[in-house]
Amino acid sequence: MRNEIQFQVTGKYALFTDPLTKIGGEKFSLQVPTYSAMKGIVESIYWKPTLIWFIDEVRVMKVIQTESKGMRPIEYSGGNTLAYYTYLKDVHYQVKAHFEFNPYREDLVQDRNEHKHHHIARRAVKAGGRRDIFLGARECQAYVEPCEFGEGEGFYDNVPEVDFGIMLHGINYPDETGRNEMETRLWNAKMENGIIRYIPPAECPYVRKIGKGAAKPFGPENMQSVDTLYSEVCGEEESS
Template identity: 65%
Template sequence: MERHRNSIEYEVWGRYALFSEVATRVGGEKCSYQVPTYQALKGITESIYWKPTFKWVIDAVRVMNKIQTESKGVRPIKMSGGNDLSYYTYLKDVRYQVLAHFEWNDQRKELAGDRDENKHHNIAMRSVRQGGRRDIFLGARECQAYIEPCEFGGGEGFYDSYGEWNMGYMFHGFSYPDENPDHNLISRFWTPVMEDGVIRFESPDSPLLDRHIVRHGLNVKEFNLGKNVTSVEEE
């Protein structure tokens, strides 16, 4: 597995996970994908350490435990008030190894002075050892998770000699307005294949991904060093 000089490797685990897909939410029901999406892992990595100066790129995920599901009756709050009754299908007893690296966000020219790769990488590594800067969740707020450093590919995984498993057509992630020059919100889809427990992700700009524009030309929040963004020197 190729590693970048600013890569981080970590293991994330929890009792439950819910990587839900919009098509499974009809009538308030939610059903999890069998594996985490690129976007979910990006969100977890951003909870470890994030600044608008760069964007995280998820290279691969390794599924360590057997894929199992469990359905629960829940009482979500209705928009009109009161409670409703729904059934959510969660993944249970999950554990993943994640390999990721960061790249500069070229749409953030105003933060060019904060591009110190070595310092950001050191802060990210330290944040992994400390369990992240913000709470970690596996797809949903009720799915609390925990992280620790690891060597990607180390240890024994349930699917190490399983071979190939086509996971079907699924959501990959979002390209947000501040990550593309047209400032569009774009949704990406793909058909991942897990090989011996490892899914290698296509990069967000890969031509192999299906793209759909959700919203055109959205406003982008402004960041300025010393005002609403601290310099890496102050971290």
């Protein structure tokens, strides 16, 4: 696909929290990654407000297995409490994604250089991402490297279909919808021969409004040019 990147992401643990288990504090991971979790990984590799990343396919390379751990999460009222978190263990995914320009960011129309962003994204994949990569939760550190989608042998290659039922797809934010409201999306997750083919956010059959919001402003008041940043850093180093 046009503007496509392909990579593999691996980690010892992953926690794609089932929303139903967040209420009681005993977090339990979904069996497969959500669309929003994979999108977060791609945005950690390379992101600018000019772009919207779309996750096309994810290939599950290793057997789905879980491990429970005793945790001491911090309570909002102060102190610690005891809880059990159930993580996915020893995960390995191949990912295929592409980007399109954000039509709601007309203030960044001068930055819509397709080839520039595509080449930067591919270099960022080779470098392992521009920011820290994690699988669902911050404590689940992960690593990214380029690959050819479909290469190698996957555990579920010969399994015709696995249906995971209704599952969280992601959240609609005003920055990408043009509407001053936030919405949560659900879809019927399914894996065929080890590959999950995500539907685009606009095609999700179950959408629910969860609150009001506004697009994040990007302008001179909260953005800094490279030249200005460079001069400030060099100035601080020289003064020290």
